[in-house]
Amino acid sequence: MHIIQVRHRKRDVTLLAQPYLMNPLKPFSRTFLALVIAVPALSSICQADAVDDFVRARMLRDKIPGVSLAVIRDGKVIKSAGYGYANLELGATATPNTVYQIGSITKQFTAAAVMLLVQNRKLGLDDRLSKYLPNVPAAWADIRIRHLLTHTAGLEGNGITTTEKTFFSDFTEDEILESAKKLPLISKPGERFSYSNLGYDLLAMVIERVSGVSYRTFVSERLLRPAGMHSTDVNDPLTIVRSRAQGYLFVDGRLRNCIQISPTQFRGSASLYSTVLDLAKWDMFLTHGNVLQKSSLAAMWAPMTLNDGKATGYGFGWFLSSIRGHRVVRHNGAMNGFLGNIARFVHDKLTVIVLANQSGVADTERMATAIARLYVPGLRYAPPVKLLAAPKIGPNELRMLTGRYEYWGGGYLLTVAAEKGRLVGHMPDAGLNDYLPLSDGSYWQPDDGVQLTPTRDSKGQVVGLKVRFDGGWVHPIPKVGPLVADLVPSRDTNPALSREIEADFSAFGKGPAAVKKMLGILPAKARSVSRPDLNFARFCGLQFIAEQDVAERGIERNGAKIAWIRYFRFASATGRKFAMVYLTKDHLLADYDLTTE
Numbered sequence: 001m002h003i004i005q006v007r008h009r010k011r012d013v014t015l016l017a018q019p020y021l022m023n024p025l026k027p028f029s030r031t032f033l034a035l036v037i038a039v040p041a042l043s044s045i046c047q048a049d050a051v052d053d054f055v056r057a058r059m060l061r062d063k064i065p066g067v068s069l070a071v072i073r074d075g076k077v078i079k080s081a082g083y084g085y086a087n088l089e090l091g092a093t094a095t096p097n098t099v100y101q102i103g104s105i106t107k108q109f110t111a112a113a114v115m116l117l118v119q120n121r122k123l124g125l126d127d128r129l130s131k132y133l134p135n136v137p138a139a140w141a142d143i144r145i146r147h148l149l150t151h152t153a154g155l156e157g158n159g160i161t162t163t164e165k166t167f168f169s170d171f172t173e174d175e176i177l178e179s180a181k182k183l184p185l186i187s188k189p190g191e192r193f194s195y196s197n198l199g200y201d202l203l204a205m206v207i208e209r210v211s212g213v214s215y216r217t218f219v220s221e222r223l224l225r226p227a228g229m230h231s232t233d234v235n236d237p238l239t240i241v242r243s244r245a246q247g248y249l250f251v252d253g254r255l256r257n258c259i260q261i262s263p264t265q266f267r268g269s270a271s272l273y274s275t276v277l278d279l280a281k282w283d284m285f286l287t288h289g290n291v292l293q294k295s296s297l298a299a300m301w302a303p304m305t306l307n308d309g310k311a312t313g314y315g316f317g318w319f320l321s322s323i324r325g326h327r328v329v330r331h332n333g334a335m336n337g338f339l340g341n342i343a344r345f346v347h348d349k350l351t352v353i354v355l356a357n358q359s360g361v362a363d364t365e366r367m368a369t370a371i372a373r374l375y376v377p378g379l380r381y382a383p384p385v386k387l388l389a390a391p392k393i394g395p396n397e398l399r400m401l402t403g404r405y406e407y408w409g410g411g412y413l414l415t416v417a418a419e420k421g422r423l424v425g426h427m428p429d430a431g432l433n434d435y436l437p438l439s440d441g442s443y444w445q446p447d448d449g450v451q452l453t454p455t456r457d458s459k460g461q462v463v464g465l466k467v468r469f470d471g472g473w474v475h476p477i478p479k480v481g482p483l484v485a486d487l488v489p490s491r492d493t494n495p496a497l498s499r500e501i502e503a504d505f506s507a508f509g510k511g512p513a514a515v516k517k518m519l520g521i522l523p524a525k526a527r528s529v530s531r532p533d534l535n536f537a538r539f540c541g542l543q544f545i546a547e548q549d550v551a552e553r554g555i556e557r558n559g560a561k562i563a564w565i566r567y568f569r570f571a572s573a574t575g576r577k578f579a580m581v582y583l584t585k586d587h588l589l590a591d592y593d594l595t596t597e
Helices: 031-039 050-062 103-119 144-151 174-179 197-211 215-224 261-269 276-288 294-300 366-373 396-402 496-509 513-514 523-528
Strands: 005-007 012-014 066-071 076-087 248-251 254-255 272-274 319-323 324-336 340-345 350-356 403-408 411-420 421-426 432-437 442-443 451-456 462-468 475-481 539-549 564-574 575-583 587-595
Touching: 031 432, 050 066, 050 366, 066 366, 066 462, 103 144, 103 215, 103 294, 103 324, 103 340, 144 197, 144 403, 144 587, 174 197, 197 215, 248 523, 254 442, 254 451, 254 496, 261 272, 272 276, 272 539, 276 340, 276 350, 294 587, 324 366, 340 366, 350 587, 396 411, 421 462, 475 564, 496 513, 523 587
Parallel strands: none
Antiparallel strands: 005 012, 066 076, 066 350, 248 254, 319 324, 324 340, 340 350, 403 411, 403 475, 411 421, 421 432, 432 442, 442 451, 451 462, 462 475, 539 564, 564 575, 575 587
8 A cells, every 4th residue: 555645734644646746836825825715705695604614614724725516405506606716826716617627527427328328228238348349358258338337347447557658648549448458357347346447438438339429429419418517528638618727736735736637548437527517417417307217327326236245335437325324326536636526415305516626635525525414414423422622632642642553454544643732634535634532532533423542552652543433333443653753763773674675666666577576575465566656666765764663563464464664765756755664573575655744
């Protein structure tokens, strides 16, 4: 698991993109951003309300330049608003008509296009992919249209291997297909859920083969125009689009302009741009339109059943879940510098749409859910015990709690830090959470209804957390170690091991063939490497910081118990980072995490 993080105000924040994707223009200051967020909301409701207050507070906390939102209830738009700026350099304010890239929200349009072809009996959900795309690899023989729609085909995430050169390049469909054919399957079709942009890009090719027109033409003529969505289209970075927002990354405590990614790599998975008002029309089109049949919508919003009979939490282009018994059908969308979420609270007849022009800290899924809670009290979580009247945490307690925790196996870390006397934390690819002190010495995270109870050793030091979820399930997690900034540097007592780790890192940058030759890498870790790791593409070397004995903490990586964690400064041509290297008792490299500060 490779987590890219940035240190800001004594906290760590997960980034959604590599540093080399930034345009190195002069960054905007925090003071300027505060002024940006102070701009009044351009709203369909003149007076400020609880939603406006929440959005402004979240923008200020997460350093988001611009946000647009729409709330639909009982088939009517009851609120639409824009906050902050669509473009900082031009001073253009965000409005409900601001155009954002919507990333993977595109997938529901691709799924709907497939269902139109199914309705017209031109396509079958259980048809093999090879029926429409001939000369596919033998390993793809059992991949069916249904597998592509539900991320159960066993395909890699993307058809084109991402590098600094390919990320912004244009590709033809033939180039994407030929590249994808060379990638091994990561599981048998129908065996497990594995999110894949490639699957939806292949569906776009199928739509073109079956319909005889381009993906853009089919989606526009059969879905967008009937829904009245005149501000939605397949993105072309060279086309002048009125009210188009600029995307931003938040890196190293600063906002930076974001270069647009070529949509040709993600035609069926993430190529559309839209507005919140157009997406509101889409929501009403799904509910009240007559283009998609009820049976098609039911299929799109039903979970996929795997080969072993277990259900996934995904339908056709939609994630399926519930919050406190309230059914939710939703999807997030992320594209370099943009983030969005459309959340349909089905039984409450409420839909919340949030689009933002920042990636790095923003979390539109949490924003949409929090806004829904302002309209539906039943979605709110209640703390198990009383919140403290004066929620202040002592400095010694904050010091013991800060650090990284192994939330799930395989390096899915919870990072906990102190900010102005508050306890905050975040998960990979998620926004920041506040943890509020409770009367029993535990901490409450209200967004997800999660309670954290510290576990301590005989000296009272925090060595882990008990995570209690809504419903009562308790998940104990060990503390991996401190934040890098809190480490006490020490002398390297085993420089030969450090040199060996340097050689291992160089091999990760070259790919699986080089990795398999390295005797110092755990075999299970070596087998997990399927392509060169871009983090090591311009790797220059390591500088030792410290080593910690973690044998008693219960940390596992790639099936092996971790005895040591070595911390290094990580030098590369793309910037300085920090490396956390997980070693077995025999000093085999079992895994690593990379951070930036």
